[in-house]
Amino acid sequence: MKFAYTNKKTPVHRLHPVCKIFWVVGILTGSIIINDPLLLLLLFLSTIPFAIIGKIVRQWGSFVKLSIWLSFFIVLINTLASQHGSTILYSITEIPIFGTIKITLESLFFGLGMSLRLLSIISAFAIITLTINPDDLLQTILSLKFPYRTILTTTIAIRFIPCLLSDLDTMQDSIRMRGYQMSGKHFISRIKRRAVLLPPLLSNSLERSIQSAEAMESRGFGSSGKKTFYKTIQTTITDYFFILLSISLFFLFIIMWILNIGTYNYYPTLAPINITATYIFLAVFLIFLVSAPVIFSPLKKVIDLD
């Protein structure tokens, strides 16, 4: 259950799903448009307070750890594959087929920049996954006129993941207790040895889904007529404000793209970084965005009490 949503009743959890979706779109746009490492770092840092306020630092940390691992490969592959850049740190000569491989400072930094990009995207997605109630998300997406069956199937599939993981755990225990070596010497043999768990896992989930379908059918799923909703997802002033901020964030990035601000030249030599007004403006804006749910949460409480 580690990576699933739990309702922690924090200002971040209380935000309307649409807000968080807009926010993630904003961060995503920013990370794609900008390639200035400092701005990207700023973008990543701006997501951290959400994890802290949302009290999900541990689970969020696991996602970030994963992306740091991925970053390692990005940097490695980039430095080895990209032969641009003028500051040569190291060169490996006479490799068959490849010839000479040079490792440049620029390509190293380029790799690091890309990693920051990945880091902010994963961080933002981790935060919304961990703080949006799947039921709320379903209802929100439906109100945006997406097809009901498709969305419901997706949410149920997501709901099954924890069950699947626990099945996997038990099966793994069970097979080890029958003397089966799970660990192999090599990576490939390890994967091969683990693969025996796949067919029973698949067959278990198939059985689960049939039972689930039966139960849904027995509770009127697919009845003719319009579907109604029991809960209304309340939209508060914070939500509107936050959506407004996220939309402006989005347009800000678009403007930056048009004006060619936030682009950074890694090649042929690393360009100097000037702390300009853009940085300061963006920094202030991001800080403002981050604090919005917290600043307005007491206000929301007052409204709720009314």
Add this chain to the structure above:
Amino acid sequence: MIETKDLTFIYAGSKTPALKDISLTINDSEFVLLAGPSGCGKSTLCRCINGLIPSFYGGKISGSVEVQNIDAFHTPTKEMAKKVGMVFQDPENQLVAMDVEREIAFGLENCGFSKTIMAKRMEEVLDTVGIDHLRHRQLSTLSGGEKQKTAIAAVLVLHPEILVLDEPTSELDPKGAEEVIQLIKRLNEELGLTVLLVEHRMDRVLQSVDRLILMKNGLISYDGNSRDWIDRTGNEFPDIGIPPIARLSRELKKKNNNLQIPLTIKEGRQVFSSMFKENKWKKCNSNVVQDGIDKDNCIVEIKNLWYKYQDGPTVLKDINLSIFKGEFIAIVGRNAAGKTTLAKLLTGLLKPSKGKVKINGIYTTQTSVEHLARDVGYVFQDPNVHLFADTVEEEITFMMRNLGFSNERIEKSLDEILRQFNLEHHRHEYPRSLSSGEKQRVALSSVIAAQPQILILDEPTRGLDYKLKKNLMHYLAEYKKGGGTILLITHDIELIAEFGKRVLLMSEGNIIADGTKHQVLANSLHFSPQINRLIQPFTKYGISSDTLTVDEMLRGLQ
């Protein structure tokens, strides 16, 4: 009213009918218990009533089913939902939402009810089912019993007139099961709902039902009053277990024909009071001596064992335990008493936080799970987690091959095991396509085949009918005869009363009682079997206070 006429159904791809010419009328507000051995057609009949058969499951169908004058064959299940509420076995797989309120509202939303009606019905149903305190909880944080109550609320909210429950308690622990059964009784009594309940634990419900329907091989083999059934025809149904107290009365009736059939302890005390007083009782030697125990061979030695889960509570506290070769030990106790954790420490899956676990002279910390598998076999409650292979034969030989047995030895044991477990006809079949009893036999045989010295079974009888339980105990007895040591984790007190030897009672991570079944199970409120609870006030007439079973009772009778 439910009315079926000559209902016959054959599942697609099957040759034998699952239901044969079933003609049945169930009146409004009746409480009907539907029982019978696994695979007799109970679930199939339930699914015909809300139209899942034929609209969800295809097959050949004939006859008719009418529910409240609606033709269930030609009405889609989603429409039938307003008439028939259906609750399934597995609480996990029938829930669709994240929290209780939304789960309950799911049916209402599907049927397009307005917000005001939904709000009203929500309050009603939360109170009726008694889960108001859970309304904002997430489903993943609920216990099995609470989940099952939510599932019942989720169908009740559509105001059905009939409630069909297909083994709603077989995945639950005894406390959860008891709560669900009580709820069903109340719904029938207070709301007048028609209830059709499929249930193995007949001792819990027999006294409340108006009518008992027994099925066998797709046919109805009995339909009538449950007391009459026990009284007159009970002997004809060896496959179906009846409550010990009812069995006792049937036996005693041979002496006193005017005896009534009691179904509860209360009734039992009233019925038997004078008879017990008049009878002379002889002291039975109830001290069971376990045969075949090798007192010199301590196969499991646990010293000062503590276990704490990472970031979790301390589950085991200073456990000291010696198990000798050839012993049959049952571990009982509430949920979260530490039973399963203790078992997992024996297999090496968990390593002690403090203290030592020695299996056959080797500390579990100094070896691997895979290596310990030679000595310790583990059978899970759910046979599905054991089944990996494409054929039964491969499944059984899997463990032997892993442990490096010679081909000759494998061949020899395979034939033996297939014969012993009556699986010869299924040798080349896909294990997962077998019936639940057969699956369990495959799971058990796949572990026993490798001849581990200790066999641990975690809740092996949950959800099994009486016949399958008896078969299982038979296989375990065979294994013990061959010198095996058995550790059985269970909630099934009646089973231990009948078949157990040494019993450990665990609570909050401690072993609070360790002795023979007579020492541990007698004179307790909760952990005593039905017969023992019955006789507690009658010990003054000379009945041994540690009498646990019907057979012991009869032996004590002069």
